[in-house]
Amino acid sequence: MALAACSSPGSAPADTATTSATTSASASADGAPSCGTDPVTLSAYIETGFPLPKDLADEFSKQYPNVTFDIREDQFAVITQNAPRVLADDPPDLMRLPQVSELAKDGLLLNLDSYATAFGWDQWPASQLEQMRVDSEGRRGDGPLYAMGLNFSMTGVFYNKELAAKIGMTEPPTTLAEFDDALAKAKAAGITPIAQFNGGATGGLAFPLQNLMASYGDPAAVNAWIWHAPGATIDTPTNLKAAEHLQQWISDGYFADDINSMDYATMMSRFIDGKSLFIFDGDWESGNLDTQMAGNAGFFLFPPAEAGGKFAAMSAPLTYGISAKAEHADCAAFFLDWVATNEQARTIAVKVGGSHPMGPSDAFMPPVDAGTVTAETLAAGAQIGADNGSMDFIANATGAIYAKSWTPNLQKMVAGQQDAQGLLTSVQADYESQIGN
Amino acid sequence: MEQRLAEAHREDPTEQYTAENRRRALRARRLRRGVLAMGLVVPAAVAYGIFVIRPIALTVQYSFYEWDGVTPSTWVGLANYAHLFRDPELYGSILNAFQLIVWFSLVPVALGLFTANAIRGFATSRLAVVSRTVLFLPQIIPLVAAGIMWSWQLSTDGLVNQVLRLVGLGGVTRAWLGDFNTALPAVGVIGAWVLFGLCMLLLLAGMTKIDPALYEAARIDGAGPVREFFSITLPSLRQELVVCLTVTIIAALASFDIVYISTQGGPGNATLVPGLEIYYLAFFQREVGMASALAVALMVLVLAVVLPLQRISREDAS
Structure with missing residues (x-):
């Protein structure tokens, strides 16, 4: 204890992490890895409250009876806080991961490239795995693969069909101008156009803002910024137009007037109760909305600025990784491959997870009832794939950029204390100082 | 041996x-x-x-290192402390904590004194027991529950705004925790509500040990209730007042639970307090060194405010 207290903090665990990372990466050199036939217990550290990983684990154990799961659950915030410690001190075989770049840079995650080759993951649409690639500088988008998705989520705009009919919106808007028109009509009809959570430390206005950015500009440029491409800036002319557009929505009164104190749950309950026309949200709510607003909820991708333009959306894999010190790395990788390729697993990913499964674009898709929100979000996933419009979320650029930069600045914008240019300048300054260290 | x-x-x-x-x-x-x-x-x-x-x-x-909690650290000397005084977000959180002292400390102590004095007037009746219990109840409610409950009451359609509309003050209703001007006072009200019962009970206990003969003597000398309060009750309660102030000031400076539950520091850092900032720095920004420096600064600050208070009470005792 005395020794540990005198040496500088953090030197010991990092050494062990780097050495074991090299040994376990070479373990899978021969042939396609599998779980073998001997009894294996995979230790998994997952996010509580979501049945998908457990249902997948149960099905896997049914198909491969020699594999059992030892599952530990925590809230995502807890996982985020403890990720480096858990990966270093109590390495799980499978773990739900927050943003991967620092974990990968610190040598805590297993490099999955050899598995990607062995299982053929490198033949999938490249955009699916881009977000989980990290280079030696900790920049994402390129380099070795450090994680895998159980599925990938899709964001866009949900709308209330009854309220839409009242303002004469029969088809989802196809251009930004049509969307603006719907907002104005709703406002005039006394309907709250958009309920969007923006309270506490979660500035939900980042959703429409990023949609506007991709509508005016190039989604690849937004990704470059999120993934720390050298010289990338958020303060670009098209992003400024997007931020000004958002500010215009605020001053036109298109958002509920209490969004600065609205949390996510409040937004959902207001939308489900028919108190707002639109919300910006993701397909993780598809199943929920199909149950609670059966037939009355619709989904569309945020429209491009010009008619016929390409669609873009925030889309992220439900990221799972393997610890650099995992005991059963081969089996864990085999499980991740099974999730993306097994028909039963893909069905569970859609039915339970509500999102599009990972894997090749022509892979098996389970049948979904037409007219449901789930069908619409899955179709949107295909559209985004075709337009190559998948974006990571601007809130993921650094560990603190969401809570400490986007959120306070967007809240200030709602209160009239920040303008579009100030928002971008301020976030860019925080981004640079956070990346600098 | x-x-x-x-x-x-x-x-x-x-x-x-x-x-x-x-x-x-x-x-x-x-x-x-x-x-x-x-x-x-x-x-x-x-x-x-x-x-x-x-x-x-x-x-x-x-606090003397730059460290992400896992990988090797770098010695940076006093750089973290220097940064603390330059970054408006960091020293802003400390200023917010000082504003909270008014709500967490001065308001409950003042209200506690007033209420305890009132209750003392009918100390023997059953009403005294009931009011003591009711007023102390907030103290036994977990802070997280208090935070959640109040964030509902202070929301746009919450109880507070309903009451305001009922009495014709619909014009001042707002999302109290989401408004830049009212968020910090609103958080303060929650803290005052929680700490009021503790102060009242402590002060009431202090009042019961005041010799009744003093009051009798004062009354014979022709003193009214106000004079009694300022000449006998207040001076006799110095020890209890110091305890109340110490506990509540620490609660204000080291506040975390209520803020974390009700506003998480928002809107736009309006309710950011050092406890929350330390949490964000250590677990989201992974700047363990900076978080430690702020924690040390907070500890020094608490001691700097609380130790002189202790001296007042000791001087008084001797």
Whole structure:
């Protein structure tokens, strides 16, 4: 204890992490890895409250009876806080991961490239795995693969069909101008156009803002910024137009007037109760909305600025990784491959997870009832794939950029204390100082 | 030591009591008592050392490093502390905490004094027991529950705004926790509500030990209730007031739970307090060094405010 207290903090665990990372990466050199036939217990550290990983684990154990799961659950915030410690001190075989770049840079995650080759993951649409690639500088988008998705989520705009009919919106808007028109009509009809959570430390206005950015500009440029491409800036002319557009929505009164104190749950309950026309949200709510607003909820991708333009959306894999010190790395990788390729697993990913499964674009898709929100979000996933419009979320650029930069600045914008240019300048300054260290 | 004790026993029956022997026996008894005392103190002292002293020492050590909590750290000397005074977000959180003192400390103590004095007036009736219990209840509610409950009440359609609309003040209704001007006071109100009961109970307990003869004498001298309060009650309560202020000021400066639940520091850092900032720095920004520096600064600040208070109470006692 005395020794540990005198040496500088953090030197010991990092050494062990780097050495074991090299040994376990070479373990899978021969042939396609599998779980073998001997009894294996995979230790998994997952996010509580979501049945998908457990249902997948149960099905896997049914198909491969020699594999059992030892599952530990925590809230995502807890996982985020403890990720480096858990990966270093109590390495799980499978773990739900927050943003991967620092974990990968610190040598805590297993490099999955050899598995990607062995299982053929490198033949999938490249955009699916881009977000989980990290280079030696900790920049994402390129380099070795450090994680895998159980599925990938899709964001866009949900709308209330009854309220839409009242303002004469029969088809989802196809251009930004049509969307603006719907907002104005709703406002005039006394309907709250958009309920969007923006309270506490979660500035939900980042959703429409990023949609506007991709509508005016190039989604690849937004990704470059999120993934720390050298010289990338958020303060670009098209992003400024997007931020000004958002500010215009605020001053036109298109958002509920209490969004600065609205949390996510409040937004959902207001939308489900028919108190707002639109919300910006993701397909993780598809199943929920199909149950609670059966037939009355619709989904569309945020429209491009010009008619016929390409669609873009925030889309992220439900990221799972393997610890650099995992005991059963081969089996864990085999499980991740099974999730993306097994028909039963893909069905569970859609039915339970509500999102599009990972894997090749022509892979098996389970049948979904037409007219449901789930069908619409899955179709949107295909559209985004075709337009190559998948974006990571601007809130993921650094560990603190969401809570400490986007959120306070967007809240200030709602209160009239920040303008579009100030928002971008301020976030860019925080981004640079956070990346600098 | 034991050997010497044994010797004393062996010599006792054969030899005459001498001054030397008596001194030895005395020393042995003192030793035995010392060992017993040590035995009682050591477990607590060890626990204190491991769970209080060591973390504080480590925090001080970390504050001189730039460290993400996992990988090797870099010695940066006092750079973290220098940054603390330059970054408006960091020192802003400390300023917010000082504003909270008004709500967490001054308001509950003032209200507590007033209420305790009122309750003392009908101390023997059943009403006193009931009001004491009701007013103390917030203190036994977990802070998280209090935060959630109040964030509902202070929301756009919450109880507070409903009442305001009912009495014709619909114009001032707003999302109290989402408004830049009212968020910090709104958080303060939650804290005042929680701490009020504790202050009242402490002060009421203090009042019961004031000699009733003093009041009688004052009344014979023609003093009214106001004069009684300022000349007898208030001066007699100095010790309790200092305890109340100490506890509540620490609660204000080190606040975390209520803010975390009700606003998470928002909107736009309007309710950011050091406790929350330390949490964000350590667990979201992974700047353990910076978080430690702010924690050390907060500890020094708490001591700087609270220690002089203790001196006031001690001077008063002597």
